[in-house]
Amino acid sequence: MADLWQNAMDHAVSAARHAGEVVREALRDDRKQTVMTKSSSVDLVTQTDQKVEKLIIQSVKEKFPTHSFIGEESVSAGEPLLLTDAPTWIIDPIDGTTNFVHTFPFIAVSIGFSVNKQMEFGVVYSCLEDKMYTARRGRGAFCNGEPLQVSHQEDINQSIIAAEFGSTRDAETVDKIFISLRRVLSLPVHGIRGAGTAAINMCLVASGCVEAYYEIGIHVWDVAAGSLIVSEAGGVLLDTDGGPADLMSRRIVAANRRIIAERLVKEIETFSPIRDDAAPANQ
Ligand SMILES: O=P([O-])([O-])O[C@@H]1[C@@H](O)[C@H](O)[C@@H](O)[C@H](O)[C@@H]1O
Ligand SMILES: [Mg+2]
Ligand SMILES: [Mg+2]
16 A cells, blocks of 8 residues: 555646646736735735635545545635544645735645644745755655755754744733744844745755744644644644644644754743634634
């Protein structure tokens, strides 16, 4: 059964590539995108997010009619967010919708695939860079076919950390985000960066460009594919509370080394958004 999921992974790669064409075409189109909002006035969605997700799910259903789905925009439209043991495609059609709306050039299509709640493969296509990141459990991580390896750095003071601000703007959450940023920056680290997409941030960890990425408030579709790409590139994943990573907890630390992840955790003012597996529909 060595190649049990290879067909599915090949399909994910071609679906992500096709989705990327649709995204690039939408960016070339002169007509303005209609921008709608979801959980907050800065949590954006466009018709292109919805169109891309439908295209991916439709194409998968034709080839793998028994498989299950967790798709960001389907959940937003009321579909259940349920991770079972079934083969499940976990889809973020556009990771970096705010970037997409503003033409900030980091936009990803993220497709993870889990069986028995374990990630089997992850595909992240950075559409504007034309970089196809892939990982298959136990078989390494790649970018455009070239093997990926995390950074060897073990000193957080010599590191770049990726972080994001998320899309919650209540004062308490914003304060916690800034407390963490201030602590991390003053360690000191060489720098703090953020691509505006969780998936690409994780691929940057896998590529060795940044030592670690952390965020609180992400959803399972933001990190499912990226988590496997990081671990297959030799990295480690933790929850921001220092426990084992849990794709439903909405908290992630992805790092090159355990020592870096654990040092980072000490500086993060962690908090607990409503878990993905406890959230009502239409979040
Ligand atoms: O909504 P979307 O563009 O798919 O995904 C986004 C993430 O990738 C980003 O890193 C995070 O800060 C945002 O809160 C949002 O979740
Ligand atoms: Mg996303
Ligand atoms: Mg998205």
